[in-house]
Amino acid sequence: MMKKIALVLLVIVLLGGAVAYYLFNKKPAQVEDIKSEAITASALVKAFEANEAEANKTYLNKVLDVSGVVQELSQNQDGQMVLVLAADDNPLSGVQCTMREAIAQVKVGDRLTIKGFCNGFVMTVILSDCIKTK
Template sequence: MRKRRTIIWISILVIVLAAGAWGWHQFDKPHQSAAGQSTDVTISGDTLYHQYQADEHASDQKYLGKVIAVTGHLTEIQHSGNSIIWILSTQAGGGGINCQLFAGTKVDPEPRTGDLVTLKGRCTGFLMDVSLVDCVPTK
């Protein structure tokens, strides 16, 4: 009886330690850009924005969490601390595509406002603008 109870407690301890090790591994994984990942969807910025504006729920099911290549005209480049955000304009006034570049991404030469650019990033949804993170410019 005592031996059985000891085996049960040791088994529980091993399971808890294994779960803790797996959790730490997931937490400590390095952050990855979209550069090395395959593109799930290639789309223009206007089309992406209009689809989200028309039906956000359906667009989330299509694009949320997926790697998307978006082409559009650069409206603005924002520098906020270590992060750089490229904003692509759409023909619908007031909305656009916010593309946060992956930390440490160097673009040479840096494009100017009005240039046509293509960025690849992971879609995080819609909040007045469509948001992409971990973006890298493609050529």
């Protein structure tokens, strides 16, 4: 009887270890592999400014294809390229996109479509793990 209990416990521990190993080593979702919703930078900013709670329900942690005009280019503390897509109605706001890889030959005034994960709104809408789609 004790051997059966020990065997069952051993199987449970091994299965638990296998599941933990799988989950720990699972690669995060890639933005390219996830269906996205298309929206303009102005419409996205307007949605968050009008009702942030409702916009969070709609867009937070979703993949978005955001199109707009590049307002600003910079680098963050990790050396990643960060660009801001302008919101037509509000020069102080926009969509801040942290790029996965730098985009060659992009300049202020260029019209781009950027795909990334929406992380919320803090003066600007924040997108992470972004790639250029158009």
